[in-house]
């Protein structure tokens with residue numbers, strides 16, 4: 408079954424799925440639609456009709472305050488719009504404009520073909536300016552989770568800090584499609600680099616200037 | 619662009635940015651152009667600093683054969699190290715996750731870039747401006763960081779000159795190394811000068827830094843629409859006239875060069 412068919416069959420079975428800040432529906436006429444969860448219950452005529460991948464990608468680019476959203480699963484997706492199409496393939500592409508690849512990630516994870524990557528493996532393979540990132544302690548890793556991931560991202564983390572203790576598998580609850588994080592993103596890697604560098608600089612203060 | 623591969627996917631790789639929302643736009647634009655031709659079963663983009671990331675993108679692709687084209691201006695650290703590492707590929711063709719992945723050369727080194735730069739420059743000026751009284755400067759960043767990008771520009775400059783393009787002179791210049799773009803008035807002696815940035819996307823360099831170095835802006839301004847800087851052509855400097863182009867990577871014809879890199883792969887690297 409291809410990805411669009413998987414999405415279509417999940418929606419046929421449940422008619423309504425929440426997906427991050429979205430709610431996805433399949434109506435009796437065979438139309439697939441998505442809108443912000445905050446707009447559930449509002450009349451379609453009150454919402455802007457975004458009928459293309461391009462329009463949705465543009466909508467998801469900035470938050471309500473006009474701030475750029477490079478992390479697509481950061482909370483704060485704009486509301487006030489609606490998108491609908493009869494084609495499951497087009498619908499999947501529209502969802503990918505908002506949450507790029509997140510449906511495919513779920514399907515691949517769920518089928519066991521896309522195992523989560525432990526944080527230490529991700530950090531350990533970095534090079535260039537990010538090569539220091541691998542030097543973080545477990546405490547720093549927990550800080551990244553608490554300060555970056557938990558408040559700043561809607562994904563559910565599936566990767567362990569190291570390879571010795573895999574996390575329990577995430578199962579899909581009825582009526583929901585999980586947004587999964589199967590590997591630390593560029594923001595987490597950058598934060599790891601900063602923390603490792605701060606710790607290194609603290610432990611190795613510059614030699615006092617020679618007078 | 620006669621190539622037809624309905625059973626293969628095209629994956630365009632870009633750098634992306636966590637700060638500049640315009641950085642990934644050329645990749646998406648080119649992907650949309652190519653997708654509309656129906657030459658590939660599907661067309662995808664992935665980024666180092668945006669989503670989908672290089673690590674996330676493969677499960678999105680359903681075709682068993684994938685052509686991967688780095689939308690980068692030159693060979694270097696990214697195309698040789700970061701991209702292969704993140705995609706877990708090596709050499710020209712790799713089997714991974716049940717797919718055959720073909721790793722093409724970056725767009726910026728395709729021979730078609732020469733014609734694209736020439737055409738871009740000629741499009742900037744109208745018939746009243748004689749190309750033979752006009753110099754063309756291809757401008758790059760130029761630091762020790764990526765010597766390959768400086769090399770790529772020099773190759774293009776030589777190729778444009780050798781192609782019989784009608785310009786009085788074609789030369790390279792850089793923001794941070796000699797010959798400096800800030801010296802454009804002494805580097806050239808023609809009444810007209812066209813400057814084309816050899817970058818893959820518009821960003822701070824093309825919106826702010828280069829305009830200041832050229833003298834068309836007095837200080838870096840974060841204008842509401844930064845693209846305004848490209849709409850004010852030409853610029854008069856005494857008896858000299860300057861045209862300043864947006865980054866070559868934003869040219870719609872770059873979509874064709876991406877497809878050309880796939881054809882180049884088949885001709886040269888396909889086992």
Ligand code: SF4
Nearest residue numbers: 556560588591592595
């Ligand atoms: S590491 Fe994963 S959970 Fe944390 S911010 Fe990045 S994408 Fe979100």
